[in-house]
Amino acid sequence: MSERPLLPILGQDVRERSDAARNRKALLEAAQRLVDHCGVESVTMDAVAEAAGVGKGTVFRRFRTRSGLMAALLDQFEADWQASVIGGPPPLGPGAPPRERLLAFGRSRLEQNLRGAALIRAASTAAPARNYAVYSFAATHLRYLLDQLDVAGDIALLSTALMAPLEVVILEQQIEIEGMDVERIAAGWEDLAERIIARRRS
Amino acid sequence: MSERPLLPILGQDVRERSDAARNRKALLEAAQRLVDHCGVESVTMDAVAEAAGVGKGTVFRRFRTRSGLMAALLDQFEADWQASVIGGPPPLGPGAPPRERLLAFGRSRLEQNLRGAALIRAASTAAPARNYAVYSFAATHLRYLLDQLDVAGDIALLSTALMAPLEVVILEQQIEIEGMDVERIAAGWEDLAERIIARRRS
DNA sequence: CATCTAAACGGACCATGGTCCGGTTTCATT
DNA sequence: AATGAAACCGGACCATGGTCCGTTTAGATG
Numbered sequence: 001m002s003e004r005p006l007l008p009i010l011g012q013d014v015r016e017r018s019d020a021a022r023n024r025k026a027l028l029e030a031a032q033r034l035v036d037h038c039g040v041e042s043v044t045m046d047a048v049a050e051a052a053g054v055g056k057g058t059v060f061r062r063f064r065t066r067s068g069l070m071a072a073l074l075d076q077f078e079a080d081w082q083a084s085v086i087g088g089p090p091p092l093g094p095g096a097p098p099r100e101r102l103l104a105f106g107r108s109r110l111e112q113n114l115r116g117a118a119l120i121r122a123a124s125t126a127a128p129a130r131n132y133a134v135y136s137f138a139a140t141h142l143r144y145l146l147d148q149l150d151v152a153g154d155i156a157l158l159s160t161a162l163m164a165p166l167e168v169v170i171l172e173q174q175i176e177i178e179g180m181d182v183e184r185i186a187a188g189w190e191d192l193a194e195r196i197i198a199r200r201r202s
Numbered sequence: 203m204s205e206r207p208l209l210p211i212l213g214q215d216v217r218e219r220s221d222a223a224r225n226r227k228a229l230l231e232a233a234q235r236l237v238d239h240c241g242v243e244s245v246t247m248d249a250v251a252e253a254a255g256v257g258k259g260t261v262f263r264r265f266r267t268r269s270g271l272m273a274a275l276l277d278q279f280e281a282d283w284q285a286s287v288i289g290g291p292p293p294l295g296p297g298a299p300p301r302e303r304l305l306a307f308g309r310s311r312l313e314q315n316l317r318g319a320a321l322i323r324a325a326s327t328a329a330p331a332r333n334y335a336v337y338s339f340a341a342t343h344l345r346y347l348l349d350q351l352d353v354a355g356d357i358a359l360l361s362t363a364l365m366a367p368l369e370v371v372i373l374e375q376q377i378e379i380e381g382m383d384v385e386r387i388a389a390g391w392e393d394l395a396e397r398i399i400a401r402r403r404s
Numbered sequence: 405c406a407t408c409t410a411a412a413c414g415g416a417c418c419a420t421g422g423t424c425c426g427g428t429t430t431c432a433t434t
Numbered sequence: 435a436a437t438g439a440a441a442c443c444g445g446a447c448c449a450t451g452g453t454c455c456g457t458t459t460a461g462a463t464g
Contacts, residue, residue: 017410017411017459017460017461019411019412019413020413023413046451054414055415057413057414057452058412058413064452124371132375132379156380157367160367160372164366164369167371167372170362173337184359188355189359191355191356195397195398196394198397219429221430221443222430222442248419256444257444258421258445259423259425259444260442260443268422
């Protein structure tokens, strides 16, 4: 399971020196261990460096920033979910009619975002390009579904309109401050989806 | 054994000591000056403290965190906008039919969020309760409009669905990464609003 | 194998957000 | 005015993210 970003990133690449590759793997493993063990927020870069038996500078060379490192972990975390969207069982995976896939997508994405909330938050500060990759997959899939459904209008924007209420910031506000429960939010999303897909191309 | 008048619990903190009030004002002014002059991101807490002629500890005592201070500035920034929603000229202010007010709300909120983007971002890290206030006003007003329009469904959720795509994070992604222009986003929002308000209570 | 270069390494160093605590100030009460 | 206590103040101090640069190493070339 290579951890190269799924989407082709323009240019660069070239090939990583063997020591660099070894260190990157060690760092990711160490970071994952620390996250599992202490929780995302209490994982410091120094700790990761030490746990990987590597200098601090190396961590920053590999991942640029703390959120960059977290984004790398997030990529791994998302891999399973992406796989089940691409090739898993219906209705999330292929095989079900688009409308059912859409509804399954919403619920599943909602849960996935909540599961990865801490990681997502830690990965989101700055570095807009990096965690765009993970967002991008979901957005692309969603656009595909809307297109399949012959939805009329600006599909890129409508897709954003469906993704936005599933963002962690929004979800946590609803759950923690307004005291909504997940079921209500999921049902509300489905209603939203219905309203959006109600207008079709003639 | 003095009895402080028991004000409504929500407000708490009945009265501020005069020196504290003076310092808070000085800090807010200094911070605003620095923000105007150097931009939000390059304003450090030490700088604010010094510019206000006050110890660093005082800044943190008053505003708790950096984002707390930014949230305070944001409150001031939002005051004008809130006033024009409550009592400004139509269609944003009262007097226009709800549907027109709704559409004006979207566009106006979109622009307002973009104008305050840097401040909003700086205020948003952690401290969920603080910047909830500014969010809350817009959300409440939106719910009111949806209610006026006899929109069917879970109005709190639908209101969130309309607010979420206007969040700074989302907007900047669309503008900077996907290269959309503001006009397109605004038009898309209006379309979204139309779809949402299309279903009314019988 | 000797050599050379670009890349990687490490850890000292810096900047900044946030905490702590001894001393000071406000202000209600007497 | 004197008093007492709660609130406030300041700046030294700590933790952590991020930078810098002299040194080491992979691996290509002859």
